[in-house]
Amino acid sequence: MSVFSDLRIQTVKQSRRDQVDFDNLGFGDVFCDHMFSLVFEDGRWQRPEILPFGPLPLHPSALSLHYGQAVFEGLKAFRGKDEVVRIFRPDMNAKRLVGSCKRLCIPPIEPEVFYAAIEHLIRLDHAWIPRTRGQSLYIRPIIFGTESHLEVRPARTFRFVVMTAPVRKYFQDDVKAIELKAEEKYTRAAPGGMGYAKTAGNYAASLYPGELGRKEGYAQVLWLDGAEHRYVEEVGAMNIFFKFKNTVVTPELHGTILPGVTRDSVITLLKDQAMPVEERLVDIDEVIDGMRSGELEEIFGAGTAAVICPVGAIAYKGQRHEMSKNSAGPLTRKLYDTITGIQLGEVEDKFGWTRVVDVDAAVSAAAAGD
Numbered sequence: 001m002s003v004f005s006d007l008r009i010q011t012v013k014q015s016r017r018d019q020v021d022f023d024n025l026g027f028g029d030v031f032c033d034h035m036f037s038l039v040f041e042d043g044r045w046q047r048p049e050i051l052p053f054g055p056l057p058l059h060p061s062a063l064s065l066h067y068g069q070a071v072f073e074g075l076k077a078f079r080g081k082d083e084v085v086r087i088f089r090p091d092m093n094a095k096r097l098v099g100s101c102k103r104l105c106i107p108p109i110e111p112e113v114f115y116a117a118i119e120h121l122i123r124l125d126h127a128w129i130p131r132t133r134g135q136s137l138y139i140r141p142i143i144f145g146t147e148s149h150l151e152v153r154p155a156r157t158f159r160f161v162v163m164t165a166p167v168r169k170y171f172q173d174d175v176k177a178i179e180l181k182a183e184e185k186y187t188r189a190a191p192g193g194m195g196y197a198k199t200a201g202n203y204a205a206s207l208y209p210g211e212l213g214r215k216e217g218y219a220q221v222l223w224l225d226g227a228e229h230r231y232v233e234e235v236g237a238m239n240i241f242f243k244f245k246n247t248v249v250t251p252e253l254h255g256t257i258l259p260g261v262t263r264d265s266v267i268t269l270l271k272d273q274a275m276p277v278e279e280r281l282v283d284i285d286e287v288i289d290g291m292r293s294g295e296l297e298e299i300f301g302a303g304t305a306a307v308i309c310p311v312g313a314i315a316y317k318g319q320r321h322e323m324s325k326n327s328a329g330p331l332t333r334k335l336y337d338t339i340t341g342i343q344l345g346e347v348e349d350k351f352g353w354t355r356v357v358d359v360d361a362a363v364s365a366a367a368a369g370d
């Protein structure tokens, strides 16, 4: 792997893997033994390192802590019954990360560096990849400004870190539908803002309304547009799809919505099956009317962490509107099975979405050492 001819590797003395209860995984409760780290200083990315996973030094006045200059990604690796380790569509994450970096004045990570960092880590910690269906190895790359300064301006130093964690699906039950609250007051993103970028600030904006919704019993907020609170945007942890009788509809990407990798996968799979799919403005009234009339047959979210998640009810204007079934409909189920099947190597990967990691290749061979 020539990308990292100077990779420095410091391995753990003793793996923590045996202490992990793989039957009771959460989402990001436990992390693998190692992390990847790359520092940007003096106008360039410095020597890459793999370190034991753990705390990093950060100055209290680091710009990212004060002004939110941080972007991240989320992708997954799987081990199939065939023992092959596959990462799902890392090219999409690498590309989106470059776009997020641009929006937040962060020097971009080249896709080749992105893949190499992930592949080296997975080779070292592949024993952590869960073997239970529904579980996976979640990969979380993050870049944040580290420069100690209080002027509001882009940092001059950054750190790129990749951490990995064995996880269950974000919403534990893949059949039972979750309930959403359509948010009429607060806004996730506004035109001209950062909605399309995967940046910490977008998630910070969602915390308070999310907590209010949770207190009322709703798992997530269904964001409406920032100008009129009329058009459906996304769910924060996932994009949203509506299956009407004759067509599947999802909000179009116009800058305020995260361009999800699973969203793109769903659209591609539907088009491949000649199912009509529309990316357009979706009025919340159209959704509520469709739920009332039965014209709207299924609602589901799509995201890396959430996979494909059925939605069983939406609260809007103080009223709770229910789908007829509180479980995954046939299309939701089929998409879930197809996507997870491709990820596990059980369904033909006709779009070339998975990237195989040769976990038997020696990591040390690529390392320059100290």
Ligand code: COI
Pocket: 073, 074, 075, 170, 236, 237, 238, 303, 304, 305, 306
């Ligand atoms: C993902 O699906 O990977 C996400 O980043 C969503 C959420 C868990 C933050």
